Amino acid sequence: MTLDETQNKKFDDLKKSALELGAIDAKIIPAGDILVEDRVTLKCRVGCVGYGKKLTCPPYVPTPDEFRKILSEYSYAMLVKFRSPAETDDDVVKSIYKYWLDPAAPKDKKDEASKFWNDYFDYSKIIHLSMLELEKRAFNEGFTFAIAFVNGSCRLCEKCNIENGICVHPNMARIPEHAVGINMKKTAEKAGMALKFPIKGNPEPMSVLLID
Template sequence: MPSTDIKPEEFDFLVKKAMELEAIDAKIIPTYNVFVEKRVVLKCRGCIGYGKKLTCPPHVPTVDEFREILKEYSYAMLVKFRSPAVADEEIAKAPYKTWLDPAEPVETREKAAKFWEEYFDYSKKMAFAMLELEKTAFNEGFTFAVAFVNGSCRLCEKCNVEKGICIHSNMARIPEHAVGINMKKTAAESGMPLEFPIKGQPEPMSILFID
């Protein structure tokens, strides 16, 4: 059962740490404001990485399993970052992998390749920041703190999924959407809305569960 004697202000040290790690915003929210929906994982099924990473479906807890896990936490922290990647309107609305489509103009492919390279590079930095926040919470006695990340794991060029053993299990974390977390709705209900489609620099968000 989650702790009932913890007050949100007890996690102010985590908000401060998030800002030190270059987050642009961070907020403690009750876990009843974290929205989990089965439809979210449908987006995973349409991803080219589906089943190819141990941190993605079907290798992670199901939506129903995660709902039960969520009941054991009282609080979460939303952490918003700002990527250095910049998307103009054309790239923001273009499908992922545009840079591989020979039917697209060369200029569009080059812009898309640059955007996604910068975005994915920054996503690794975000993941390490979330691990640091998880460790910070752990060291303050919140031993069941666990971070989720924005986007699929990029620690390895090719995941060890065939052998079923993650070679970086101490660092690899599950993407929020992989267990059904509707980050768009969660962020909006918490006063930290995410903007779609992207305009300029993306502001991806991750979540840390603490108790």
């Protein structure tokens, strides 16, 4: 899939916008290079404490099969990588996975894990706002079906309006990429922007902007 001169310029402007908005890297890829897998949302169902508690997460969002059909209508996507200020070393890595939600965890380990996740989630709100602005700029440049997906579940509200089934911030809430089955690890690796696991140093979360 090739770009004409006008598209190249618009994409260059969008990539510059991403960097202005705090990204450390941004890359245009064919939409077909986004890898969608059913097993990704299984992790939401069995591994996430937020499952069913947010309108932007499963089971309230398109399934992987539904999303594959949506994705097929797009030509391009932008992968947008950020660098979180949350810091890790070998001990912190063990703490964030082992002790964060364990009520019997030693206080120092729980505090260590809590600090990491608080820093990470605070920055995820900044990423969310940056992706919304990037989506708006893409729209204003003629990509009227541009839509952003965010890294991690929505944190616009302390508690989602799940009981009433209506989002109170529909203009701002966006779906996490993994919630529709996007395998970000494989997608990023294929694009030459590999994500590092387990986390070392500062995490580098990545978001997606679909463009058309």
